[in-house]
Amino acid sequence: MTGFAKDFPILEQKVYGKQLVYLDNAATTQKPNSVIDTISDFYRTDYSNIHRGVHYLSERSSERYEEARKKISDFIGARNPGEVTFTAGTTDSINQVARSLEPSLKGNEVLVTGVEHHSNIVPWQMAGAKPRAIEMDEDCNLLLDSIDITKKTKLIAISHVSNVLGSVNDIKKITEIAKDHDVPVLVDAAQSIQHLPLDVKDIGCDFLAASGHKMYASTGVGVLYTSDRFSDLMPAKGGGGMVDKVSLEKTTYQEPPLRYEAGTPHIAGAISMGAAIDYMQKIGLDKIEKHESDVYSYARDRLLEMDNVTVYGNTDRMCGSISFNMDQIHHYDAGLIMDKMGVAVRTGHHCAQPLMKSFAIEGTVRASFALYNTKEDVDRLIEGIEKVEMMYT
């Protein structure tokens, strides 16, 4: 194990007799020792329910939970931790916004892009809104100059980075345009928070959603940033912990963030997100970005060199995922063979069927990178592709 991979015990193993190369990081990332230890230590020493008990452990748990909130708040540049709510993940975060905004969304439209994950399409449809895609060119650059905001546009909901192509959308420019029309903006940061420095103040978005499990933390936890501007939204969920006074006649809610966190949250998960941020910050976000960008460019160059490979998308800035297909070879076959070569990739539509439709394909092979991947991993990917090709001729 070299570089950062040595911090991730799962990566030490061999699969089918070959050293594992894990390139399915857009689906979920592996966990470093420090995160795993934080979770198990927390259950060993400080665990209890939060915000309720008068006792020692409850105090400790509440403190650590709120510390984690503060870390995330600083990490994404929120004005204060009150703007950060713990959720079950990106999907849950987006659904909560859809639920809260439902009265204004119903019968109107949400501006999205053609690369969105189903999680940023279906919740809007369920809230009675029609998603409409901002146009893009054939390389998948958004055509922001021709963006068409109408009276019916009640929200712009955009992924920062595509989970399929790795294309980075210019979300700052989008929020600037949105401001002129007074339309709120939600950023789906599921594929950016682990790769790029984020600053919600600088971006100027009103909502930002992300998942813990894609940024080296636990599954089942995520965050929703809600700008102070929306501090009195109707909570999407009701229950314990989020209320001020309850009577059968009338209930009043807490201030954010507790207002948006009904029921017992994923306490250990939240704390694991704090630990994941500590881990990334200890390495340094700039260093991570630089390393990942080297590996990503190398992968892209190697793939583009191959005659029998089509790479999808080509935008000014890219990170994380690369999608491709091999001529005359089904993505599923390619994935199965690479798996037996020890290379874990993902195949299929990647929960982005509208994008697949625009390429007129059923699916792709996707390699997606994390901070522990190296150029040697890319070489193994290329070897895998060569092996697939050999098996077909």
Place this chain on the structure above:
Amino acid sequence: MTDAIQDEIIREFDGLEWLDKYGLLIASAKKLEPMDEDSRTDENSISGCQSKVWIQSYKRDGKLNFNLDSDAMITKGIMALLLRVVNNRYPQEIANINLYFIEEIGLKSNLSPARSNGLESIIKRIKEIAKNEALKDNV
């Protein structure tokens, strides 16, 4: 219950490394007659698969036969094996068949319902067709 054809398949795969198994599946797929374009309809397709799979069936001399095809070669190779086992049998026989060769040659992981090639749904469909035909035989 053992079955000569399934045993033969198991012998063919015996001791092979994974990549050689896939090689054999791809070779079997190449030998399988593709279904004509017109038959590759949504109606004939089986959902729940990451690769597309199409199925057709016909009866000859009271025995049931299937055509299977897929756009992925490894899936198609598995289909070719399935056809060797199930084709040209009486419907009741197919309805009751125990396809033990799948586990024996190591493709069991492809069987789980969550698995993207949905071998499970293909087998279910084959058995459904066989059951319906068997019912027709009995009236």
